[in-house]
Amino acid sequence: MGDLRQLAALVALVLLAGCRQDMHNQPRFKPLAESDFYGDLRSARPPVEGTVARGELQADSYYATGMLAGTSTPGDYMPFPITRQVLDRGRERFDIYCAPCHSRLGDGNGIVPTRGFARKPPSFHIERLRKAPLGYFFDVMTHGFGMMPDYASQISAADRWAIVAYVRALQFSQNATRQEIPAGQAVPSPPPEFRGEPPNGGVLPELKPPTAAEERK
Numbered sequence: 733m734g735d736l737r738q739l740a741a742l743v744a745l746v747l748l749a750g751c752r753q754d755m756h757n758q759p760r761f762k763p764l765a766e767s768d769f770y771g772d773l774r775s776a777r778p779p780v781e782g783t784v785a786r787g788e789l790q791a792d793s794y795y796a797t798g799m800l801a802g803t804s805t806p807g808d809y810m811p812f813p814i815t816r817q818v819l820d821r822g823r824e825r826f827d828i829y830c831a832p833c834h835s836r837l838g839d840g841n842g843i844v845p846t847r848g849f850a851r852k853p854p855s856f857h858i859e860r861l862r863k864a865p866l867g868y869f870f871d872v873m874t875h876g877f878g879m880m881p882d883y884a885s886q887i888s889a890a891d892r893w894a895i896v897a898y899v900r901a902l903q904f905s906q907n908a909t910r911q912e913i914p915a916g917q918a919v920p921s922p923p924p925e926f927r928g929e930p931p932n933g934g935v936l937p938e939l940k941p942p943t944a945a946e947e948r949k
């Protein structure tokens with residue numbers, strides 16, 4: 733019996749040792765609570781004027797807007813060089829964010845407008861858009877256009893520029909002249925050959941690897 737009482741005392745001691753309030757009840761504000769301590773009655777203090785969040789410094793206005801400095805005229809150059817990597821990234825982002833409406837070809841025949849979206853987008857291959865400066869496409873993505881929502885919050889500025897570069901590549905792909913086609917390239921290009929079962933929509937199709945002869949082209 734004595735043993736049991738000792739054990740109970742020990743258990744109580746251990747449990748009570750956890751009961752300290754020392755630093756648990758500190759004066760503090762709930763987020764965005766009112767406070768009469770400050771003149772503006774806000775407990776949340778505004779950041780120091782001129783504070784810029786890390787990675788958000790927009791020192792280059794062209795990079796951030798596509799507009800020539802101090803104007804609302806879109807510029808027609810890339811703020812960084814186009815590499816294979818940039819184009820691949822642009823293609824990937826375009827296929828995710830734009831192709832549902834504009835189609836992978838950019839002709840405006842995406843799936844969304846055929847399923848009730850109020851407006852069919854114009855083709856990127858019409859003359860007006862082929863002549864539109866690069867900054868214009870950046871601006872359309874940044875601020876939206878008519879029925880089209882803006883994509884500034886979903887797509888980073890770097891990725892929006894990558895998409896711009898890819899859109900130009902798409903336009904070129906539909907409008908190249910015969911002289912611009914690499915020697916040996918069949919026109920139209922041969923349809924892709926798939927490995928295994930034909931694609932059924934359930935899994936991504938796997939392309940047959942190019943033959944050594946094709947690789948050299």
Ligand code: HEC
Pocket residue numbers: 826829830831832833834844849851852853854869872873877878879880881883887895899
């Ligand atoms: C939800 C469907 C939808 C998506 C997604 C979409 N667009 Fe659009 N886009 C439209 C529609 C619709 C228009 C025509 C808007 C209008 O005229 O009111 C348009 C117009 C445009 C235009 C032409 C503007 C002009 O001067 O005629 C460009 C360029 C464009 N979109 C680029 C993009 C790019 C790049 C993306 C991907 C980041 C994208 N869009 C994603 C629906 C979409």
